[in-house]
Amino acid sequence: MIRVQIIQPVVLEYRVAFFNALACVDGLQIQVYASKRLPYADLKSVSKFEDFIHLNHPCIGFIGNRLLWQKRLRLSEDLQSGDVLVVSGNPRFLSNFPLILKAKRRNIGVVWWGHGWSASSSQITATIRRSIMRWMDVILLYTDKEVEEYKQRGFSPDKLFATNNTIDQKPIQKAMLAWSASRLDKFKIQNNLLDKRILLFCGRLTANKGLDLMLDALARISKIDSNYLLVVIGEGKEKQRLMKQASMLGIDGHIRWVGSLFDQMQMAPWFMSAECLVYPGAIGLSLIHAFSYGLPVITHGNMINQMPEIAALQNGENGLLFSEGNVDNLVEKILFLAEHPDVRSKMSTQALNTVANKFSMDNMVKQFVNAIYAAAQKK
Secondary structure (H helix, E strand, O other): OEEEEEEOOOOOHHHHHHHHHHHOOOOEEEEEEOOOEOOOOOOEOOOOOOOOEEOOOOEEEEOOOOEEEEOOOOOOOOOOOOOEEEEEOOOOEOOHHHHHHHHHHOOOEEEEEOOOOOOOOOHHHHHHHHHHHOOOOEEEEOOHHHHHHHHHOOOOHHHEEEOOOOOOOHHHHHHHHHOOHHHHHHHHHHOOOOOOEEEEEEOOOOHHHOHHHHHHHHHHHHHHOOOEEEEEEOOOOOHHHHHHHHHHHOOHHHEEEEEOOOOHHHHHHHHHHEEEEEEOOOOOHHHHHHHHOOOOEEEEOOHHHOOHHHHHOOEOOOEEEEOOOOHHHHHHHHHHHHHOHHHHHHHHHHHHHHHHHHOOHHHHHHHHHHHHHHHHHOO
16 A cells, blocks of 8 residues: 555545545555635635545645745645655745655655646746756656656656646536537527527636737637637626726627536537637646537647646647737638538547547546556665
């Protein structure tokens, strides 16, 4: 039995299914420690959770929340040589470092779990992070693409692993089966969606999502085809400003502000009615969410300003990339999908295949377990 202590900033809803699956793996005993909320972002842990998840570690910030500390974290007394500590791969959480030092002294394997890079990374922070990562027994990244990049940077292949970060597809698959064609038609009639060409956005309404550009694109597209409708699922501090922008552009009637939805049964008809998901900013797990519904994704192609999950998108196969910040190119990609339903259908099939073959929950659990065993054997 390998005891595994996992330290996380918070435990978000999409992670619960993963931790539950991990807890069912024979030969592992996991305990997860996190904060209920973070001082620097509108992120809160789940309110209902299993008894192996512990949220009694308040997080405090220093220097404008540039540095963070989770209170009352302790390296478990039960851990011994051959067991494993997994820490969040964010060097801002200073409270992780005493745990890492104690684990090293007690011959406990250490896994650094996080992004190899992200849209928010600067050259300085990336350099600091990579320097710290070289000290770890195992580095668990989000995608296979990051692993290849770190190999090129001289990291040992033996310590590099990737989860291919994902979400639980089971609720999505269940919801899609529940929404039959006749039920979906009724939904469209009730919501005045018949004959609409639906573009979907799903995510928090924050500045880095690029919705300003999407509204500019919609203003141009609606003049070409008045049947286009942008459906926005999500809330955030940018909503009022975006609604004002939409009004100034004269496209109020081409947008449906649905608000926050978390139940896949409620989200499914919107996803299943859409032609594609458009995400002009840095996209993360929203890409995997869309692919799980067989929905092609349009996002920008500047990889420096993208999240690791962009690795799942193969341009022209399961989605399209446009030039970052270029509204004309965004309009072009949206209209291309509209004018080529055969291409859109092939992309839909490939999106589903991408999730099934590389970004499934079973694969993520398997890869995580492989990283755990590698860390345990290094001791």
